[in-house]
Amino acid sequence: xxxxxxxxxxxxxxxxxxxxxxxxxxxxxxxxxxxxxxxxxxxxxxxxxxxxxxxxxxxxxxxxxxxxxxxxxxxxxxxxxxxxxxxxxxxxxxxxxxxxxxxxxxxx
Numbered sequence: 001x002x003x004x005x006x007x008x009x010x011x012x013x014x015x016x017x018x019x020x021x022x023x024x025x026x027x028x029x030x031x032x033x034x035x036x037x038x039x040x041x042x043x044x045x046x047x048x049x050x051x052x053x054x055x056x057x058x059x060x061x062x063x064x065x066x067x068x069x070x071x072x073x074x075x076x077x078x079x080x081x082x083x084x085x086x087x088x089x090x091x092x093x094x095x096x097x098x099x100x101x102x103x104x105x106x107x108x
Contacts, residue, residue, distance in 0.1 A: 025099065028090040041083050 004012070028040065056064060066072050090098050 022099075025086075025090055025095060028087050029095050031091075033091045037084050037087050040087055041080065044083060045080070 024044070031040070086102075093101075
């Protein structure tokens with residue numbers, strides 16, 4: 001069996017990421033607002049940490065180091081806020097409309 005090229009691995013990971021995002025959107029829609037947004041975001045972030053932590057442990061100490069703490073902190077808060085906005089939007093919008101808006105880039 002031949003090894004996959006970096007391009008094929010990247011495309012496969014992108015496909016899996018989009019698939020998991022779709023499953024997450026469906027899960028939010030199935031909850032129908034019955035769960036607090038904070039509880040959903042906490043569980044989502046906890047599962048993300050549990051999924052990524054074993055991969056982080058395989059890195060060298062130089063790769064594990066955070067280069068710029070302030071940028072990382074700002075980015076993490078933006079991701080958290082974005083997760084909350086997406087959850088609220090999915091509870092109000094039909095799933096097809098939300099996905100269409102998500103994958104439609106803004107025009108410059």
